Amino acid sequence: MTLQRRTFLKKSVTCACHLALAAAAMPAGARKLWAAESLGQVVAREPFGTLEKVADGVWAVISRPLEGDRTTLANGGLIAGKNAVLAVEGFNQPQGAQWLAAKSLELTGKRPTHVVVTHHHGDHANGIAGFQDGGQSCAIHSTVITRDIVLGRDAKSPTPAPARAAALNGAALLSSTEETTIDLGGRSVRVVPRGGHTQSDVTVELDDPSIVFCGDLVWNAMFPNYVDTTPSKFVGAVRGLKRARDTIYVPGHGALAKDRELDRYIAMLGEVEAAARKSFAAGVSAEDVGRTFMLSERLGPWALFGNVFYPRAFEAWYRELKA
Numbered sequence: 001m002t003l004q005r006r007t008f009l010k011k012s013v014t015c016a017c018h019l020a021l022a023a024a025a026m027p028a029g030a031r032k033l034w035a036a037e038s039l040g041q042v043v044a045r046e047p048f049g050t051l052e053k054v055a056d057g058v059w060a061v062i063s064r065p066l067e068g069d070r071t072t073l074a075n076g077g078l079i080a081g082k083n084a085v086l087a088v089e090g091f092n093q094p095q096g097a098q099w100l101a102a103k104s105l106e107l108t109g110k111r112p113t114h115v116v117v118t119h120h121h122g123d124h125a126n127g128i129a130g131f132q133d134g135g136q137s138c139a140i141h142s143t144v145i146t147r148d149i150v151l152g153r154d155a156k157s158p159t160p161a162p163a164r165a166a167a168l169n170g171a172a173l174l175s176s177t178e179e180t181t182i183d184l185g186g187r188s189v190r191v192v193p194r195g196g197h198t199q200s201d202v203t204v205e206l207d208d209p210s211i212v213f214c215g216d217l218v219w220n221a222m223f224p225n226y227v228d229t230t231p232s233k234f235v236g237a238v239r240g241l242k243r244a245r246d247t248i249y250v251p252g253h254g255a256l257a258k259d260r261e262l263d264r265y266i267a268m269l270g271e272v273e274a275a276a277r278k279s280f281a282a283g284v285s286a287e288d289v290g291r292t293f294m295l296s297e298r299l300g301p302w303a304l305f306g307n308v309f310y311p312r313a314f315e316a317w318y319r320e321l322k323a
């Protein structure tokens with residue numbers, strides 16, 4: 001019975017559901033952490049989050065779903081060139097994409113002409129059709145794995161979303177092995193295949209100014225969801241994001257990050273790995289170590305969205321260590 005329920009949970013949830021389920025249990029201190037002072041200049045403030053200018057022609061969506069409004073839920077953003085505007089993420093609801101499209105028109109004179117979905121989780125993909133509302137043409141870019149997982153999930157859903165299916169069926173497919181360059185006019189965006197958080201993750205990267213939209217490879221001051229994670233690949237991908245020069249990292253969840261926050265995140269992932277290897281070697285179950293695990297104080301506070309998050313991280317590591 002317990003096992004069946006656990007299997008069901010594992011298969012049926014996305015990071016969006018987890019956040020929604022966990023919000024109620026979140027202590028006030030952690031909620032405050034989520035709303036930490038931003039590195040960007042706030043140009044719009046909504047019940048579900050803020051839009052923050054991080055450079056000329058580049059804005060980040062920083063979602064704050066724990067206030068109760070999950071219109072966007074995941075972070076994302078806008079990158080404008082002379083001829084085109086690229087949006088990052090499809091967001092949790094079509095209304096999130098519609099809102100960002102309207103902001104794009106206000107800020108750049110154009111609605112997004114492109115959108116990149118970083119991975120298949122619902123809070124990043126579910127609202128994608130909102131960019132195509134009103135007959136607007138907007139090229140959708142996703143990997144074949146991301147597209148097929150979302151379409152497969154939709155096909156089994158009791159509440160199908162035909163607009164989303166149509167949008168994804170028409171997607172321009174990103175290479176899973178090579179970088180894709182998208183030219184926006186005087187500005188090139190690199191879409192880099194990485195993976196680790198899920199089977200197929202991409203990052204959206206600018207070289208000048210140095211900005212990385214990390215998708216869910218990075219969570220700032222929030223413990224990541226390992227539900228679909230291959231931990232060693234995940235840790236390797238996160239390390240591979242780090243640049244030698246001053247860079248803004250737009251995480252999938254949490255406030256904007258720089259080197260200091262990314263380093264702290266990498267150290268945190270390292271503590272999880274070390275604990276997993278040690279407890280695995282000692283024959284302690286993932287559930288037991290997950291129930292008692294604590295991050296060291298030097299890492300500062302980390303929002304934990306529910307009791308299941310630590311055991312899930314150890315289960316992911318154990319799957320890999322067993323193999």
Ligand SMILES: [Zn+2]
Pocket residue numbers: 015119121197216
């Ligand atoms: Zn995710």
